Amino acid sequence: MKIAIAGGTGFVGKKLTDYLLEQSHEVLILTRNAAKTSDHPRLHFVEWFKANSAPEIELQEVDAVINLAGESLNSGRWSEARKRRILESRVTATKEIVRILSSLPKKPKVLLNASAVGIYGTSESETFTEETTQIGNDFLANTVSAWEQKANEASHLGVRTCFLRLGVVLGAGGGALTRMVLPYQFFIGGTIGSGKQWLSWIHIDDVVKGIDFLLQHETVSGPVNFTAPNPVRMKEFGQTAGSVLHRPHWLPVPGFALQLLLGEMSILVLEGQNVLPKKLVENGFSFTFDTVEKALTDIFER
Template identity: 55%
Template sequence: MNEIKVVIAGGSGFIGQKLTNFLLEKGHEIIILTRKTKEHPLENVSYVEWLNDGDAPENSLENVDVFINLAGVSINDGRWSKKHQERIYQSGMIATKELIRIISTLLNKPSTLINASAVGIYPQSLHHIYTEESLEVANDFLGKTVKDWEETAKQAEQFGVRTAFMRFGVVLGKGASALSLMTLPYKLFAGGTVGSGKQWVSWVHEMDVIRVIEFAIENPKIRGPVNVTAPSPMRMKEFGQTIGAVLKRPHWVPAPAFAIKIALGEKSKLVLEGQQVQPKVLLDEGFTFKFPTLKEALKDLLIK
């Protein structure tokens, strides 16, 4: 891929930092949208302030090739109180609406907008297999939130901007909260089946997330929903057993559903319910996963 200019909103987050470093290594120019300019900026990265009163980021964003929106409060952070749910929803909506406004003002539009999304848009099911062609939307907080995010981002298409929604599964990565929570009980020799164990976990290795985003930038055929999940989702019981096997720890202490609901509130749906999601768009377009199986992914992330 030729050198391009990429704007990243949410560049200081878990995925954003790794993506920034990856794209820098490829020789691309990176602009990070931030509420506060960094005191110790990265080399070859420029920062543009946004979302503060009086900010006009569009004045610094002409001739940009790609916008990547990873901004917003992570769905993995905090307990899902009504107040926190509102923060998750609004942070994503405000950032996406502002990106659409910026794009609308630019004389030279970017070719592509890649917007963060989530497989939580699909309803929970023990039996159904979801692809990007599935039209069902979950009738819960996450389903409605993701649907609104995507509909807002889709407005970029009216300006001739190719738009793709990265529907992330459970991202497994070093330092990622999801993997830390899943592996901690096993490290304490207290790992076991969570809930019924029959619920699906559609997961993906952090490196494949970054590679998918690069693939989407390069491939003009990719637009609309993109399931960013490994092609081998697993039921929770098998998922836990695989963690135990890789860490050489027992899988024996069950975590009952009622205890998880008490601890996490509505957020418990992320671990007690799930979806079997397949990355049909990526596979059809010839994307090759570096970590297609959970065992390979966990060995890379957990074994030093």
């Protein structure tokens, strides 16, 4: 397949690109840096968001588009300016992708657009699947909702569209995990906040496998939860991380301290949601890492 990726140089994007190339696909990465080149014969960089750039010219005959673009939620305290950048980076990139799709005489078969489980809002008692219609009322939920609404315009062009509602992606060398386990590296790890908040997580290898699965399964569309089938409460995650790292789990981190330190961004660790990957499971997807112990053991002992 000929596959275009926006956000192909990020944490998930790099892993996905390597996997797709190993599977003999041709990959075109949308980039603002026109100087980027590749020695790989099936990896190409396509300029976008630059004056006079016309990425649609090079995306003719593309079979699939994967949109992972957007400023990281973990990039710093959520000031009003940063929240605007988080929202605008996602919506603007998706708007440009829809424009590109609309200009192509031959449409790709599918758009896989990144999203997040944050759309459901937070709860310690509810369980969320793709059949859940409620949307939260916090900043993250509103951002994801606007993001998905813009991506859904591709479906009106006749392009099968999937929203990849990602949980916390666990993997080496990036994402939130490094910060989450840092206290354990210094022997001061412990329960964060109440410890009762849910963590809906997924190993990065299963994210990549899941994307490949959706490329092949043409009957799946709409929201798809990218979370492992066994979410855990934060206390259990911490205990498991301590066990895998051979570090104690003893020093609790009060919620109010994180609120003072992170402000509104503290919602990422102090609140959560129990999200199940019903659509992936019902369509036959098999998770390599279905428990957090398996995932963390693989990451830290690989």
